[in-house]
Amino acid sequence: MIRTLLRVLGQQYAGPMRRTIALMTATAVVEGLLYALLVPVLRALFGGSPADARPWLVAFGAGVAAYAVLRYFSDLSGMRVGTTMLRGMYHRLGDHLARLPIGWYDAARVGEVSVMAGRGLLQAMGVAAHLLAPFIAALITPLTIVAVMLAFDLRMGLAALAAAPVVALTGVWTARAMAATDAERHERDHQAGARVIEYLQAQPILRAGGRTAERFGLLDDALRQVQRASRRTTLAALPGAIGLTLTVQAMFTALLVLGTHLALGGGIGAAEVLTILVLAARCADPLLSLADIGGRLRGARAEIDRLDAVLRTEPLPQPAEPREPRGHGLEFDAVTFRHGDRTVLSGLSLSVPEGRRVAIVGPSGAGKSTLLQLVARFYDVDEGAVRVGGADVRAIGTETLMSRIAVVFQDVYLFAGTIEENIRLGRPDATDAEVRAAATAARLDEVVERLPGGRHADVGEGGALLSGGERQRVSIARALLKDAPIVLLDEVTSALDPINEAAVHQGIERLMAGRTVVMVAHRLRTVQRADHIAFLEGGHIVEQGSHDTLLHQGGRYTDFWTASARE
Structure with a gap:
């Protein structure tokens, strides 16, 4: 487990952790040697x-006194390493997650990472801050005492030493017996947590359908x-x-x-027998504590192993020699x-010349949103290849690529904070005047005016305190x-009411002006204003051209247009 923990910590924290382990070991040895006196x-x-x-x-x-000083500094070192490690691990995990492919984030993974970022990292910190010292003491102090006994009386020392492999084998046997039940317990906890979340999220539907009793079941x-899993875990540990x-x-x-x-x-005196x-x-005291410490370490090790598995997931590779795009065509x-x-x-295959607007239309599941995700x-x-300014996106540095791209999703997520803070995510160093100008251009100023606090109004977690149209404007x-x-x-604009749709369209028109645009859309107003339209179906472009050209062809786009006009 120590090796896994050091690998998870990385080079920045592995050194301090090794020094802490060495200090804790020295403390345990000194404690054992004290009994020799x-x-x-x-x-x-x-x-x-x-x-x-x-x-x-x-x-x-x-x-x-010397032991007390060593114990103080070893415990202090453990706490410092633990708290520093927690802060560093949050940064390391966040940086790594930001470089993983979006496809890695399925529904189960998001929940797992949420638990890992909370309980998992806290347990990893707890190993350094609270568990390592008693664990090392439970192992090293008895071995030091046995060495003292061997030096004092070989026969008594050998008798004490004979118990060491039995204790070790008991610990290994217990750990193996617990492995399967620990995994089952984790899975059952995960399922129960998912059921609780599902139950809470489904309250409106369940109450409307009168089926709350079934969901309780x-x-x-x-x-x-x-x-049952907890009972099996207890029985396995017993x-x-x-x-x-x-x-x-x-x-x-x-x-x-x-x-x-x-x-x-x-062969030995009464004083010597009493000493032995x-x-x-x-x-005996530290050895008896191994059962409790071992159980806590197994739980921490499971979380550390899961954290290690995430950190060892290969991120999207970065180019060794990044290229600079020449222009903004796609x-x-x-x-x-x-x-x-x-x-x-x-x-x-599709080309989007610089400064042109291309609309991607087609049935659900055709791969329209995937095209945008490949560009970003x-x-x-x-x-094949996706190129920006003639350079393969895989050969462009991530920061360079993302500095050239602005994305507006259908489902907008806002971070907990103010409206202004969420706008500034686009460019944190922007002036107040620039932020106000962007809000006005997006027709957000009329929203700001009616909210208590204006630009400093809180949007809630995920933007829950704003409507869908207001989140789109942000x-x-x-x-x-x-x-x-x-x-x-x-x-x-697919899920907006007419008033919000009109306001958002004005903001979009300002956003698209003079830029290279790829839009996934099915609303007539948006599609009709595109310079070029590509109809995507089954992962292929089956038709492409201008709006008028495609209408005259009478193909799949014409059917799409006719159906949209009836809505």
Whole structure:
């Protein structure tokens, strides 16, 4: 687990973590060596001259002081590494997630990453801050005490050492027995959490249909599965915990019997037997704590392994020698793109000259939105190439590519914060005057005027405090402020009422002016104003040309236009 943790931390935090582990190990060794001083102390106290114990007691006190200092700094180092690691891991995970292909984010992954970013990272930090020190002490301190016992009396030391492989085998056996139940418990917890979220999100539909009792049944089933998995986890852990306790107690009993036998035979004195038993008792305490610490470490290790799996997922490759686009024209050259087992686009070619507007129309599932995502390099093509300014998007640095592209999606997500903060995402260094100008151009000023707080009004998580049309206007203002030469529009007015649609269209017209535009649309007003129209069906462009040319052909576009005119 330590190796996995160090790999997850990366080079920046691996060094401090190694130093912390070394300091914790030294602390555990010093704690074990302290008990070696009990041997001369007890010999003097039970011997003929108790006063001889005084210098050893002084030495013991000095050792305790040294141990206290080491313990303080090792615990402090663990806390510092843990908190610094948590902050750094949030940044590292966020940076890595931002470079993964969009296709990686299915519904299950989003929920898993949400849990990982919360509980997972906190457990990883807890290993450094709270679990490493007692775990290392539970292993190193008993081994140090056994070494002291070996130096003091070989027979008693060997008897104590014989228990080490039994304790190790018990721990390994318990971990293996727990592995399957831990995985099941995690899966059941995930399913129950999904059911709770589903139940909450579906309240309007369930109440309208009068089916809340049925949904309660599904949720209860998931919770019963969690209860059964928890019971199996407990039962799987019980033999290991009992086995470890019995092993430690048997070791202590064996040492007691051996010590009594040696004392009665004259091979060792009573003071020495008492010393051995004290040392054995000090071995037993940390060993007995291994069961509890091991369970907590297994839970942390599962989260660290999942975090490691995400961080080892290959991101979209970055070019070794990035190219600079020459101009702002777009080209799809024999593009084939597959999503899983499905071929979304097959051998598609399309050219979008600089400063021109191209509309992509067609039935649902034809691959229209995928074209926009390939331009923004949310995915990489399987065959062919997508070029911006004559350069393959795979050969352009991510920051350079995204600086040239503004995207307005159909479903707008706004971050919790103010309207102005969300607009400034387009260009954080923009002046107040530029932000106001973008808001006015997007027809957002009339929304701002009626909201308490104006531009500083809170939009809520995901923009929940604004309507769909208002969120679209914020998105357009953001794109206007960015002032990118290439604009990608994805069905931005498909779900708006007529008033909001008219306002959003005015903002879109300002946004498209003088720019290279690719728009996915089916509204007549948007499509008719395009310079070129491509009808996409089954991953192929089946028709393309101007609006009038396609209407005269009487093909698939004509059917689309006729159907749209009836809406």
